[in-house]
Amino acid sequence: xxxxxxxxxxxxxxxxxxxxxxxxxxxxxxxxxxxxxxxxxxxxxxxxxxxxxxxxxxxxxxxxxxxxxxxxxxxxxxxxxxxxxxxxxxxxxxxxxxxxxxxxxxxxxxxxxxxxxxxxxxxxxxxxxxxxxxxxxxxxxxxxxxxxxxxxxxxxxxxxxxxxxxxxxxxxxxxxxxxxxxxxxxxxxxxxxxxxxxxxxxxxxxxxxxx
Numbered sequence: 001x002x003x004x005x006x007x008x009x010x011x012x013x014x015x016x017x018x019x020x021x022x023x024x025x026x027x028x029x030x031x032x033x034x035x036x037x038x039x040x041x042x043x044x045x046x047x048x049x050x051x052x053x054x055x056x057x058x059x060x061x062x063x064x065x066x067x068x069x070x071x072x073x074x075x076x077x078x079x080x081x082x083x084x085x086x087x088x089x090x091x092x093x094x095x096x097x098x099x100x101x102x103x104x105x106x107x108x109x110x111x112x113x114x115x116x117x118x119x120x121x122x123x124x125x126x127x128x129x130x131x132x133x134x135x136x137x138x139x140x141x142x143x144x145x146x147x148x149x150x151x152x153x154x155x156x157x158x159x160x161x162x163x164x165x166x167x168x169x170x171x172x173x174x175x176x177x178x179x180x181x182x183x184x185x186x187x188x189x190x191x192x193x194x195x196x197x198x199x200x201x202x203x204x205x206x207x208x209x210x211x
Contacts, residue, residue, distance in 0.1 A: 001143045001146055001149060002150070003149075003163075004046075004149055004151045006092060009088075010087055011048055011085070011088060012084070013035075013084045014034075014084075015081075016082070018084045020036070021036045025053075025054075026039070026052065027039050027052045028051075029098070030086070032046045032151055033046075044102065046102070046166060048086065048091070048098075050098045067079055067084065072091070075087070075088055089153055096162075099164050102166070104116060104117050104142075104166055105117070107161070107163045107165065108163065112135070113136055114135060121173065121177055124178055124181060125177070127208045128181045130202045131181075131188055131202065137180075138181070139165060141177060142173055142176060145176050146167050146173050147167070147168040147172075148165065181209050182209050186210070189206070
């Protein structure tokens, strides 16, 4: 998976597409790749902005708004000929709200990852906890082996990370997660004395992965 770090990335939108969207009076989204989408949105879309730009009141003394103000104070916009350049990291809390429903996992809170949006992966994660396998450990397998995107804010000093994960192939992610849990549990059953005798829940989890 690739990281799309909003602290470092600049989203580039074609000016004509941007102007058409803001003048449409329709709800639209700007994706992290700089594309414009209108409702209904794709279930795989990663948005850095969603909304409608209302027209100014006819009573306003100035009907023309600077482009730098149109998306709101949390977006930094630079005009570059036929392109609009957007820095979106200050809008991170809004971006979480736009994308959480479409993400596979949410790593934006102090509690870390505690569930998967996919039902089958959530079952894998649930059973894996019986052998002290964390959701974070499973996600690390996605991030190293699967295609997809982690949209995030990450900085090193002081270290800060917050992100949402999206995989391109859910079937691959399920297989990666299941295979990782199988190999980890097999190793623990052989080498970890804590699993020399299994509880009822541990036995059920073992049967789920190793039957």
